[in-house]
Amino acid sequence: MKHTDIKTVLSDADMVGLDAVVCGWVRTFRDSAQVAFLELSDGTSFEKLQVVIDKTSLTPDPECTKLGASVVVAGKVVKAYKGEGNELNAERLSLLGKCPPEYPIQKKRQTLEYLRGIPHLRLRTNTFQAAFRVRSVAAQAVHRYFHAHGYYYINAPLITASDCEGAGEMFRVTTQPWNAKYASEEEYYKNDFFGVKAGLSVSGQLEGEVAATALGKIYTFGPSFRAENSNTTRHLAEFWHIEPEIAFAELPDVIEIAEDLLKYLIRAVLTECPAEIKFFDSFVEKGLLEKLNHVANSSFAVCTYTEAVAILEQQNARFQFPVHWGSDLQSEHEKYLTEEVFKRPVFVTDYPKEIKSFYMKQNADGKTVAATDLLVPGIGEIIGGSEREADYEKLTAAMKERGMDMAAYKQYLDLRLFGSVPHGGFGLGFERFVMYCTGMENIRDVTLFPRSVKNIM
Ligand code: 4AD
Numbered sequence: 040m041k042h043t044d045i046k047t048v049l050s051d052a053d054m055v056g057l058d059a060v061v062c063g064w065v066r067t068f069r070d071s072a073q074v075a076f077l078e079l080s081d082g083t084s085f086e087k088l089q090v091v092i093d094k095t096s097l098t099p100d101p102e103c104t105k106l107g108a109s110v111v112v113a114g115k116v117v118k119a120y121k122g123e124g125n126e127l128n129a130e131r132l133s134l135l136g137k138c139p140p141e142y143p144i145q146k147k148r149q150t151l152e153y154l155r156g157i158p159h160l161r162l163r164t165n166t167f168q169a170a171f172r173v174r175s176v177a178a179q180a181v182h183r184y185f186h187a188h189g190y191y192y193i194n195a196p197l198i199t200a201s202d203c204e205g206a207g208e209m210f211r212v213t214t215q216p217w218n219a220k221y222a223s224e225e226e227y228y229k230n231d232f233f234g235v236k237a238g239l240s241v242s243g244q245l246e247g248e249v250a251a252t253a254l255g256k257i258y259t260f261g262p263s264f265r266a267e268n269s270n271t272t273r274h275l276a277e278f279w280h281i282e283p284e285i286a287f288a289e290l291p292d293v294i295e296i297a298e299d300l301l302k303y304l305i306r307a308v309l310t311e312c313p314a315e316i317k318f319f320d321s322f323v324e325k326g327l328l329e330k331l332n333h334v335a336n337s338s339f340a341v342c343t344y345t346e347a348v349a350i351l352e353q354q355n356a357r358f359q360f361p362v363h364w365g366s367d368l369q370s371e372h373e374k375y376l377t378e379e380v381f382k383r384p385v386f387v388t389d390y391p392k393e394i395k396s397f398y399m400k401q402n403a404d405g406k407t408v409a410a411t412d413l414l415v416p417g418i419g420e421i422i423g424g425s426e427r428e429a430d431y432e433k434l435t436a437a438m439k440e441r442g443m444d445m446a447a448y449k450q451y452l453d454l455r456l457f458g459s460v461p462h463g464g465f466g467l468g469f470e471r472f473v474m475y476c477t478g479m480e481n482i483r484d485v486t487l488f489p490r491s492v493k494n495i496m
């Protein structure tokens with residue numbers, strides 16, 4: 040259907056005086072004796088288009104005025120009577136699809152919880168349209184950033200036989216009938232599609248390392264899957280993961296790149312989504328705009344795990360889980376560090392090797408690894424990364440300590456046998472980044488169809 044985007048009709052000064060056809064859904068309808076006003080949204084902009092109906096020349100079909108109805112309008116573009124931009128003086132108005140009063144989206148503000156129950160319709164609301172516009176702009180900016188900095192975009196497999204994080208959170212991939220009976224687990228997997236136990240990848244890192252140790256700088260941007268039994272506002276069973284991997288990079292390089300990427304993405308969102316950020320600043324997180332501007336223009340803090348634990352131990356009375364050296368940081372600790380102590384994003388580095396993954400570079404102290412988590416106010420961990428262990432002997436020792444199946448990692452180990460180089464990278468949880476930029480507090484509200492424990496609507 041030939042028509043013009045509402046975004047263009049609204050903002051293009053050259054359109055004033057021209058005829059235009061627009062399509063959209065009715066957001067509001069106001070009526071009076073002489074004129075009526077329809078507010079239309081077609082998704083192309085945060086602002087809606089005001090359609091002015093002169094009732095002396097056009098009598099609108101009542102179905103065209105119902106909230107949620109879809110219509111097509113032909114008319115003349117004029118400068119808005121009030122405010123900035125343009126509006127449309129309707130000459131013809133016709134119905135595309137009617138919308139009965141049972142429409143689950145109503146004009147009054149509805150709770151996010153209610154809207155979670157209608158994921159197929161909630162994108163018709165201002166909040167969700169704004170969140171998904173930010174998400175799209177951020178995704179484009181991810182590709183722009185890496186392309187501009189000489190990284191290659193790699194697609195790591197989603198079905199894999201190796202567990203990157205080793206946390207036992209893999210979904211199994213199988214074609215076995217539900218009542219298959221085998222003598223042993225081994226026999227069971229042998230009969231399955233791949234002939235071995237396979238699952239959905241929790242991270243593209245291991246394949247990313249393969250690519251980085253040939254192409255130099257790469258990134259992946261795709262879904263990761265985690266069968267985490269945690270029903271929190273920050274965890275999904277399926278999330279989008281941005282994972283750069285860089286040859287010849289050590290931990291300080293990894294930190295520098297992570298900070299640079301994050302600031303670039305925030306600036307892109309601020310530049311390209313001003314109306315959305317203004318909306319979130321007014322209705323979702325007061326002070327969001329100032330926060331993002333500040334973060335984009337100031338440096339992040341860095342502190343070691345050991346320093347962080349020393350700070351946290353003094354506050355143990357306030358925590359549900361008291362901290363001591365060696366314990367994993369819980370979200371209450373992460374939030375305290377970034378919100379109360381540093382009051383800005385903070386990279387925590389050099390964690391005890393026992394609480395981190397097998398592939399991380401072992402530090403000279405024999406106790407810690409060259410890992411880093413980036414913690415941000417309101418969310419906690421948004422990035423996890425490290426320098427990788429490049430020494431064959433040290434890596435195999437760490438894998439043996441963890442009782443890992445070495446044969447399954449032969450290719451990964453080969454990278455340490457043939458021209459091994461220092462390298463590192465990180466993973467940025469894309470939904471967590473969108474939460475940070477929008478102030479949305481639940482990861483389910485920045486995901487089209489969120490998947491989590493007992494939830495696959
Ligand atoms: O810290 P994680 O587990 O690190 C890795 O997977 C590494 N292999 C990354 C790398 O070095 N290439 O995950 C990285 C990030 C987390 O900081 C978090 O933002 C996000 O991925 N994340 C999740 N986001 C939503 N739901 C989940 N269940 C997530 N698990 C991790």
Ligand code: MG
Pocket residue numbers: 412420422423
């Ligand atoms: Mg992590």
